[in-house]
Amino acid sequence: MSSRCSEVRILIVGSGGREHALAYRCVVEGHHVIVAPGSDGIAADARCVAVQTSEHERLVELARAERVDLVVIGPEQPLVDGLADRLRAAGVLTLGPSAAAARLEGSKADAKAFMARHGIPTAASQTVYSLADGLAALAVFSAPPVIKASGLAAGKGVTVPESFAEAEAALRDCLEGHVFGEAGATVVLEERLDGEEVSLLVLTDGTRALTFEPAQDHKRLLDGDLGPNTGGMGAYAPAPLLDSIRRERALVDIVEPTLAGLRAEGRPFVGVLFVGLMIDAGGAARVIEYNCRLGDPEAQPILYGARGEVVPQLLAASRGVLVPGHLAGRAAATVVMASSGYPRASGAAAPITGLDAAAAAEDVKIFHAGTRLRDGQWWATGGRVLGVCARGARLEEALARAYSACDQISFTGSQARRDIGVRARG
Numbered sequence: 001m002s003s004r005c006s007e008v009r010i011l012i013v014g015s016g017g018r019e020h021a022l023a024y025r026c027v028v029e030g031h032h033v034i035v036a037p038g039s040d041g042i043a044a045d046a047r048c049v050a051v052q053t054s055e056h057e058r059l060v061e062l063a064r065a066e067r068v069d070l071v072v073i074g075p076e077q078p079l080v081d082g083l084a085d086r087l088r089a090a091g092v093l094t095l096g097p098s099a100a101a102a103r104l105e106g107s108k109a110d111a112k113a114f115m116a117r118h119g120i121p122t123a124a125s126q127t128v129y130s131l132a133d134g135l136a137a138l139a140v141f142s143a144p145p146v147i148k149a150s151g152l153a154a155g156k157g158v159t160v161p162e163s164f165a166e167a168e169a170a171l172r173d174c175l176e177g178h179v180f181g182e183a184g185a186t187v188v189l190e191e192r193l194d195g196e197e198v199s200l201l202v203l204t205d206g207t208r209a210l211t212f213e214p215a216q217d218h219k220r221l222l223d224g225d226l227g228p229n230t231g232g233m234g235a236y237a238p239a240p241l242l243d244s245i246r247r248e249r250a251l252v253d254i255v256e257p258t259l260a261g262l263r264a265e266g267r268p269f270v271g272v273l274f275v276g277l278m279i280d281a282g283g284a285a286r287v288i289e290y291n292c293r294l295g296d297p298e299a300q301p302i303l304y305g306a307r308g309e310v311v312p313q314l315l316a317a318s319r320g321v322l323v324p325g326h327l328a329g330r331a332a333a334t335v336v337m338a339s340s341g342y343p344r345a346s347g348a349a350a351p352i353t354g355l356d357a358a359a360a361a362e363d364v365k366i367f368h369a370g371t372r373l374r375d376g377q378w379w380a381t382g383g384r385v386l387g388v389c390a391r392g393a394r395l396e397e398a399l400a401r402a403y404s405a406c407d408q409i410s411f412t413g414s415q416a417r418r419d420i421g422v423r424a425r426g
Ligand code: AMP
Pocket: 123, 146, 155, 156, 157, 158, 160, 190, 191, 192, 193, 194, 197, 219, 229, 276, 288, 289
């Protein structure tokens, strides 16, 4: 592995489980970490400073005042809004794509047109800007298409309808009811793909790519992939679905043309490119979505399980000198514990018990997303509250540790899936 690098001062922008996992990893590797704004949970591992992700000028000032060597931007919104451009213009070394490159996530219409221009395998689609055009496009599909609000909609903008009536209702929600505001003013209708999904995350300096272990998210709320879509109820890595042969093929057929296409368009991508893939029965991969950042919860098992150091790679990518390759990891899994009412509503705050005992186990780490600490008591404040993460020699071992930790933690109304990783276990 790469030689140990001396202490790096890193500012991480964000406050969720993903940023907690990243901060923890950087601290474990011996670096000085500041998180803005962070959270009470993150504050147990790294210093948090109350600057919000939307306060770009204050983040530039913070990076300067703290003399940080590197800023890593966690969430998509500040990337789409140009935070990486702003930091680079101020001379701050930054990991995260420019606003122009982040449009791959910020505009699904942009991503579809990009893939068409560069011959990247994806589902057939049509982009519309009015209800009349949407209804006309709908009539052309032989089966109900997936309806996607083009802009950022906090993971709620995609409907996978079972009928044409449901597809029409989703179109009307976007283009007539404006339920996603500006994000739904442009809509992508997309052929529904069959198969199994996998998340391939690559660190890139714009030209070269380092793959992380492929991960599988569990988007539905309930066991057996039932119930509503969520931000993700758990994830594990490596996902055997994308074995090393398929991973290499996805690199050549999808990741490299994506990076080359972005360079050719004058918007090189420096950061973590997240490619959501659908693998069909024959093993062929097509792109379902691009994200311009680490996934959440995927980042948790990927970073907690990673063998070797991550920080030197983040630095190398930011500096344009990444050595391509693959960052292997131990088996790892995260089980999300969500609050009552999630994903539709946020339940009342509830006290959490058992956290310390659960966190004391070896090869277990609990990442916080929706918690608060008050007078020594942890509270679940809503949404995805905790990511209970564990690693092991094999996935079964990691899962047994994660579930054993989950069983020690309790708060009123908590929801967790019991079948994370079941597809990998066969
Ligand atoms: P997204 O919010 O873009 O991550 O999409 C949410 C989920 O919708 C994806 O993870 C898939 O499960 C599903 N989805 C999106 N596009 C398609 C498609 N073309 N075919 C089948 N499922 C899809």
